[in-house]
Amino acid sequence: xxxxxxxxxxxxxxxxxxxxxxxxxxxxxxxxxxxxxxxxxxxxxxxxxxxxxxxxxxxxxxxxxxxxxxxxxxxxxxxxxxxxxxxxxxxxxxxxxxxxxxxxxxxxxxxxxxxxxxxxxxxxxxxxxxxxxxxxxxxxxxxxxxxxxxxxxxxxxxxxxxxxxxxxxxxxxxxxxxxxxxxxxxxxxxxxxxxxxxxxxxxxxxxxxxxxxxxxxxxxxxxxxxxxxxxxxxxxxxxxxxxxxxxxxxxxxxxxxxxxxxxxxxxxxxxxxxxxxxxxxxxxxxxxxxxxxxxxxxxxxxxxxxxxxxxxxxxxxxxxxxxxxxxxxxxxxxxxxxxxxxxxxxxxxxxxxxxxxxxxxxxxxxxxxxxxxxxxxxxxxxxxxxxxxxxxxxxxxxxxxxxxxxxxxxxxxxxxxxxxxxxxxxxxxxxxxxxxxxxxxxxxxxxxxxxxxxxxxxxxxxxxxxxxxxxxxxxxxxxxxxxxxxxxxxxxxxxxxxxxxxxxxxxxxxxxxxxxxxxxxxxxxxxxxxxxxxxxxxxxxxxxxxxxxxxxxxxxxxxxxxxxxxxxxxxxxxxxxxxxxxxxxxxxxxxxxxxxxxxxxxxxxxxxxxxxxxxxxxxxxxxxxxxxxxxxxxxxxxxxxxxxxxxxxxxxxxxxxxxxxxxxxxxxxxxxxxxxxxxxxxxxxxxxxxxxxxxxxxxxxxxxxxxxxxxxxxxxxxxxxxxxxxxxxxxxxxxxxxxxxxxxxxxxxxxxxxxxxxxxxxxxxxxxxxxxxxxxxxxxxxxxxxxxxxxxxxxxxxxxxxxxxxxxxxxxxxxxxxxxxxxxxxxxxxxxxxxxxxxxxxxxxxxxxxxxxxxxxxxxxxxxxxxxxxxxxxxxxxxxxxxxxxxxxx
Numbered sequence: 001x002x003x004x005x006x007x008x009x010x011x012x013x014x015x016x017x018x019x020x021x022x023x024x025x026x027x028x029x030x031x032x033x034x035x036x037x038x039x040x041x042x043x044x045x046x047x048x049x050x051x052x053x054x055x056x057x058x059x060x061x062x063x064x065x066x067x068x069x070x071x072x073x074x075x076x077x078x079x080x081x082x083x084x085x086x087x088x089x090x091x092x093x094x095x096x097x098x099x100x101x102x103x104x105x106x107x108x109x110x111x112x113x114x115x116x117x118x119x120x121x122x123x124x125x126x127x128x129x130x131x132x133x134x135x136x137x138x139x140x141x142x143x144x145x146x147x148x149x150x151x152x153x154x155x156x157x158x159x160x161x162x163x164x165x166x167x168x169x170x171x172x173x174x175x176x177x178x179x180x181x182x183x184x185x186x187x188x189x190x191x192x193x194x195x196x197x198x199x200x201x202x203x204x205x206x207x208x209x210x211x212x213x214x215x216x217x218x219x220x221x222x223x224x225x226x227x228x229x230x231x232x233x234x235x236x237x238x239x240x241x242x243x244x245x246x247x248x249x250x251x252x253x254x255x256x257x258x259x260x261x262x263x264x265x266x267x268x269x270x271x272x273x274x275x276x277x278x279x280x281x282x283x284x285x286x287x288x289x290x291x292x293x294x295x296x297x298x299x300x301x302x303x304x305x306x307x308x309x310x311x312x313x314x315x316x317x318x319x320x321x322x323x324x325x326x327x328x329x330x331x332x333x334x335x336x337x338x339x340x341x342x343x344x345x346x347x348x349x350x351x352x353x354x355x356x357x358x359x360x361x362x363x364x365x366x367x368x369x370x371x372x373x374x375x376x377x378x379x380x381x382x383x384x385x386x387x388x389x390x391x392x393x394x395x396x397x398x399x400x401x402x403x404x405x406x407x408x409x410x411x412x413x414x415x416x417x418x419x420x421x422x423x424x425x426x427x428x429x430x431x432x433x434x435x436x437x438x439x440x441x442x443x444x445x446x447x448x449x450x451x452x453x454x455x456x457x458x459x460x461x462x463x464x465x466x467x468x469x470x471x472x473x474x475x476x477x478x479x480x481x482x483x484x485x486x487x488x489x490x491x492x493x494x495x496x497x498x499x500x501x502x503x504x505x506x507x508x509x510x511x512x513x514x515x516x517x518x519x520x521x522x523x524x525x526x527x528x529x530x531x532x533x534x535x536x537x538x539x540x541x542x543x544x545x546x547x548x549x550x551x552x553x554x555x556x557x558x559x560x561x562x563x564x565x566x567x568x569x570x571x572x573x574x575x576x577x578x579x580x581x582x583x584x585x586x587x588x589x590x591x592x593x594x595x596x597x598x599x600x601x602x603x604x605x606x607x608x609x610x611x612x613x614x615x616x617x618x619x620x621x622x623x624x625x626x627x628x629x630x631x632x633x634x635x636x637x638x639x640x641x642x643x644x645x646x647x648x649x650x651x652x653x654x655x656x657x658x659x660x661x662x663x664x665x666x667x668x669x670x671x672x673x674x675x676x677x678x679x680x681x682x683x684x685x686x687x688x689x690x691x692x693x694x695x696x697x698x699x700x701x702x703x704x705x706x707x708x709x710x711x712x713x714x715x716x717x718x719x720x721x722x723x724x725x726x727x728x729x730x731x732x733x734x735x736x737x738x739x740x741x742x743x744x745x746x747x748x749x750x751x752x753x754x755x756x757x758x759x760x761x762x763x764x765x766x767x768x769x770x771x772x773x774x775x776x777x778x779x780x781x782x783x784x785x786x787x788x789x790x791x792x793x794x795x796x797x798x799x800x801x802x803x804x805x806x807x808x809x810x811x812x813x814x815x816x817x818x819x820x821x822x823x824x825x826x827x828x829x830x831x832x833x834x835x836x837x838x839x840x841x842x843x844x845x846x847x848x849x850x851x852x853x854x855x856x857x858x859x860x861x862x863x864x865x866x867x868x869x870x871x872x873x874x875x876x877x878x879x880x881x882x883x884x885x886x887x888x889x890x
Contacts, residue, residue, distance in 0.1 A: 001050060001069050003057045004120055007090075008069075009078070010046060011229065015652055015664055019046040022225060024090070029123045032081055032088045036225045042889065073114055077148065077231040080217020084133035084583045086126065087119035091217065093148075093231075098673045100240035100253050102287060103296040104660040105152035106673075107238055107255075113142045133583055136590065139573035145523055146213065148233045151659075155207040155234060155257065158287050158303040159430040159461060162296060164632050164642075165203045200647045200654055207232045208350075208631075211257040211283065216579030227643070235260070236282060237523040241512050241678040242291070243695055245497055249291040249674075252488075254516045256524060257283045259309075260578055262600055265567035266471060266529045267326065271315040274603040276342025280472045280528045281309035284520065286484050288491040291674070295656065300495045302431040304424075304487040305351070306465045306480055308472045311361070311373045312343040313380065328372050328470075337380035341617035344384060344394060349622045351464035352629035353392040356423055357381060360401040360469040360479060370470055374398060387615050392626045395426070401475045405540060412540045416479055420486035421446070427463040428452015429487055429494075435459075436496040446501050447493065453628060459494070462627040473528065474535040477521035481514065481537055488513055498696060505541070508684040508695035515678070530567065575599060648887050 001008040009022035019041040025033035041049065054069035075092035082089050095111035115138070117124075147154060153161055204227075209215050213235045222230055236256035243250040261277035262269060269279035285305045293299040314334060317326040334340070347355050359377060362370040378396060385393040397419060404410045428451045439447055453460040465483055469475040485503060492509075493501040503510055514537055522532040572590055575581045580599045581590050598604050621637070622630040631638065647654050658664075669675060680695045793801070851859075861871045873881075 001053070001071055003053070003069055004122075007072065007116075007118065008050075008053065010050070013652060014659060014662065017043060017652060019043065020226060020228065021046070021049070022229065024118060026118055026120045027123055029087055029119050029125050030083070032083070032118070032220055034221055034224055036229075038226065072116060075114070076108075077150075078218075078229060079110075079113060079142065079231070079233065080214045081220055082137065082217055084127075084130055084137070085585060086130045087117065087124065089115045089117055089134075091115050091142075093142075095143075099147065099238045100255075101251070101660075101673060102152055102158070102253060102289065103299065103301070104294045104656045105149055106660075107147055107149045107152065107154065109238065110142050110146045110148065110233065129583075129589060133576070133590070136569075136573050137576050139569060140577040145237060145527065146233050146235050147238045148231055150231070153205060153207060153232075154255065155209070155211045155232060156205065157283075157285055157305050157430075158301060159305070160205075160632055162301065162430075162432050163460070164634075164638070165205060166296075167203070167634060200649050200651070202645045202647060202654070204643045204645060206641045210259050210261055210277075213258075213260045213578065215260070219579075234258070235527075237520045239516050239519055241516055242674070242680065243509055243512060244679060244681040245695060246693060248497075250492075250495075250497065251287075251289050251291045252513060252516065253287040253289070254520050255285045255287065256520055257285075258524070258527065259283075263574055263578060264571045265574075267317050267319045268567055268571045268596075269310075269600075270317055271310055271331075272312045272339045272343055274339065274601045276312065276339055276344075276346055278312050278343060279310040280524075281307070282472075282524055283307050284480060284484075286488065286491075288488065288495065290495060294660065296432075300431075300433050302429060302491040302494055303461075304429040304484065304491065305461060306467065306483055307347070307351075308467050308476045308480065310472060311359075311377050311468055311470075312340045313373065313376050314339060315373065315376075325369070328369060330372065330376065334380070336614045337383045337617075338612070338614075340377075340380040341384055341612065345618050345622065347464065347466065348392075348618060348626065349630045352462040352625075352632075353627045354395050354426055354463040356395040356397065356426065356463065356465045358419065358423070358465060358467045358479060359396070359398045360467065360475045361398075362402050363398065363400045364403060373470070384617060387617065389623070389626075392623070401469070401479070413478075413482060413537075416482040417486065419479075420483040423465045423483055424487050424490060425449050426451045427465065428459055428461050429490060430461045431458045431491070431494045433458050433495075436494065438496055438499070439493075442499065444493070444500060447490075450490065460628070460632075462629070471529060473521070473525045474533055477517065477524075477533060478535065478537055478540055481517040481521075484517060485510060485513060503696070504698055506698050506700075508680045508697070508699070511684050512678065512680045512695070571596065650884065650887055 001010060004026070006026050007024040009024060010019060011022075012019045020039075021037060021041065023035040023037070025035075050069060058068045073092060073094065075094050076096045077093045079091035079093060082091065092114050093110050093112075094114045096108040097111050098106050099109045100107040115134075153165075207215075211234050212232045214231075214233050218230055218232070234257050236258040238253075238255050240251055240253045243252055259277065259281035261275070262273045262279055262281075264279065266280075272278045283305060284307070285303055288302045290300040313330065314332040315328060315330050317328055319326050344355055357377075359374060361374045361377075363374050365371055378398065381394050381396045388394070399415070399419065401412065404412050404415060425446070434457065450459075451462070453462045467476045467479050467483075488509075489498070489501045489503040492498045492503075518533065518536055521536075525531060525533050575596055576583075576590060580596070581593075583590065593599075619630070621635070625633045652658060681693070685691070685693060685695070686699065864871070
């Protein structure tokens with residue numbers, strides 16, 4: 001809402017029963033003046049308030065111009081406030097789309113935004129460069145892979161959210177008065193602690209700002225407004241699919257958080273900065289949950305986290321030479337591994353130990369290129385390890401993936417699977433429930449060797465895998481997929497969904513998981529490299545379509561063009577959006593800077609006050625609590641980051657049922673998110689009758705739900721595809737593929753329309769095969785059902801059937817007809833005589849339940865109330881009604 005002098009920002013909860021109002025002054029040309037009245041309005045009160053504002057600002061009759069209050073825009077949240085050389089803008093989310101659901105908490109993707117200039121035209125001071133800055137800022141497309149949630153902290157892992165934020169309240173009683181924000185808790189003055197247990201406490205934490213992308217935009221208001229106005233967004237990827245296990249829904253969620261520090265594009269951001277932040281750093285978390293139970297308390301949840309990031313050294317590549325593979329240059333000598341120490345100290349603090357470094361960079365080259373990074377990285381890790389305790393040293397695994405890809409004798413994914421098993425056994429994973437009893441009944445050797453940290457309520461992941469190549473795109477994504485696949489098997493086993501912690505390729509579950517990871521890799525590759533993935537899992541399995549090589553060549557040119565001509569503009573936009581560069585009157589503009597090196601390396605602009613020790617390179621508090629991550633340890637420093645919020649037990653914010661199902665909204669099944677998401681049964685399981693519906697059954701390559709199609713024309717295409725693939729020449733050798741582009745030379749396969757390149761049909765117009773195609777469409781009954789129904793049953797099958805019938809009849813009381821039937825049974829049938837006495841309440845008969853006296857009185861009172869005869873209210877009923885009225889309307 002707005003008038004000439006100010007804007008009014010009216011925010012509400014989902015049910016639109018509670019409102020807050022912000023006043024934004026429009027008469028200040030360059031300053032931002034925001035007033036939060038700190039009052040919670042009801043719907044009636046906010047209508048009256050807006051009505052009074054509208055009436056008080058109407059112009060007199062006969063005067064020209066608009067009158068009263070007008071609605072400027074409707075939005076779903078505030079991204080933040082930004083100022084260039086004139087006044088402030090407000091950035092609002094105007095469209096959103098639900099992408100995932102975790103424990104009833106919705107995760108949304110930003111679909112569209114709107115920037116509104118706050119000062120009115122009468123006080124606006126124009127500047128000639130304002131429009132250019134605005135254009136650069138808007139080059140960061142907020143509708144491209146930015147995510148937010150109103151109630152779930154996306155910047156932290158599920159392990160943090162379900163352990164630190166669910167600690168017993170007794171541990172926080174001493175900190176409650178220190179961490180609360182004065183006058184911002186609407187129940188502060190009501191004394192809920194003394195009201196007989198009516199108070200419900202919730203714990204909220206500060207976000208992990210490394211993965212928040214609008215932190216700089218919200219910084220100016222975070223100490224002025226109520227925390228409910230602050231909506232933190234992350235950048236990266238979020239995808240969710242449904243795995244149906246015999247009808248039991250299991251949600252597989254993949255969340256990637258891209259670091260906002262030292263962020264940028266491919267050739268312009270390499271290595272690390274002076275604070276230990278590396279380029280292209282992404283934290284990927286896979287979450288598995290049993291969707292049949294939504295609650296975090298009663299449900300089963302598991303997660304596994306891994307990280308990718310550039311090699312933590314001072315290095316770069318000069319793109320001014322216009323070469324597809326610019327030479328790698330070490331910019332600064334770092335004999336004491338200072339920047340690597342800062343980086344690994346951050347990782348120990350967030351993830352604990354062990355830190356496992358999987359280095360996929362080439363080690364043997366004719367011309368020394370990638371090997372420069374390998375030699376420096378192994379020297380840095382060796383230096384740092386000599387000072388760490390032996391049980392917490394950094395584990396370094398060098399593996400030249402390109403070399404194994406070229407070899408015809410080695411299977412790349414088999415070797416990666418061995419590495420993945422050892423990694424998951426060392427780090428463990430998070431699960432919020434104790435080990436299943438089935439693991440005790442059927443012990444598994446692999447399960448007994450599992451690492452991590454076991455607690456009474458489940459398991460914690462300690463340590464993390466850090467994977468890197470040169471670009472951290474193609475090779476890294478495949479390696480992360482294999483580790484994620486191994487961890488997924490353990491997660492399914494821990495929830496009691498499979499009998500052994502092992503998953504095979506070509507099953508519906510792995511195909512679903514592979515598609516999630518390929519979408520994840522494509523998205524991250526587009527953000528950093530300018531194009532999608534080149535080498536996918538199928539490339540390394542050597543089952544990629546033979547038409548893929550020509551697409552790779554075209555995408556190589558696309559990526560080269562993006563890196564050479566558009567990356568500089570994208571880098572400027574990121575620097576401006578993240579607040580790395582602040583426009584200032586009288587100083588050089590962003591486009592006038594020859595480089596942004598000085599913006600990201602703060603030690604070049606000022607002397608550091610203290611230099612860290614060359615030997616004790618870690619934070620002292622971090623090393624004391626290993627292998628647990630320091631960020632999740634209950635200590636005074638971490639308790640200061642938590643805020644205890646008090647609710648009344650009838651509050652709508654803590655009513656998960658109403659918050660999730662929205663019974664007050666008109667909805668349809670077509671719009672329901674859980675029905676629209678990718679499903680293993682609908683999108684991957686074969687549609688042929690008689691196929692095993694288990695998502696863990698190995699299928700043939702042509703038996704997926706995406707290739708066994710319903711209509712005749714698509715069936716013909718699927719059959720012709722198999723024939724063409726059988727007669728087609730083999731795909732190009734991996735050596736040729738690697739030489740054309742392996743990560744840093746970069747090609748991409750681009751999806752055309754809605755047809756996935758992972759099952760590209762090859763259309764042919766050969767009329768000679770039409771008869772054969774028709775024959776293949778009609779499948780014989782023996783192949784579909786396993787037997788020919790027209791044939792008679794054998795004596796053995798008939799005997800088994802009669803035994804089954806006899807067993808069924810022995811489960812309840814026998815009548816005379818069944819006894820006569822049993823007397824005619826052949827000798828091969830086992831005759832069972834029921835010897836146990838059962839009540840009438842069984843699967844065949846229902847015995848009415850017994851009703852006690854109090855229930856009968858309540859029922860009679862209900863009948864009398866319908867006839868107008870009311871019972872007198874008791875003391876407890878009166879007290880409860882008064883409590884409801886006071887919290888609802890007062």
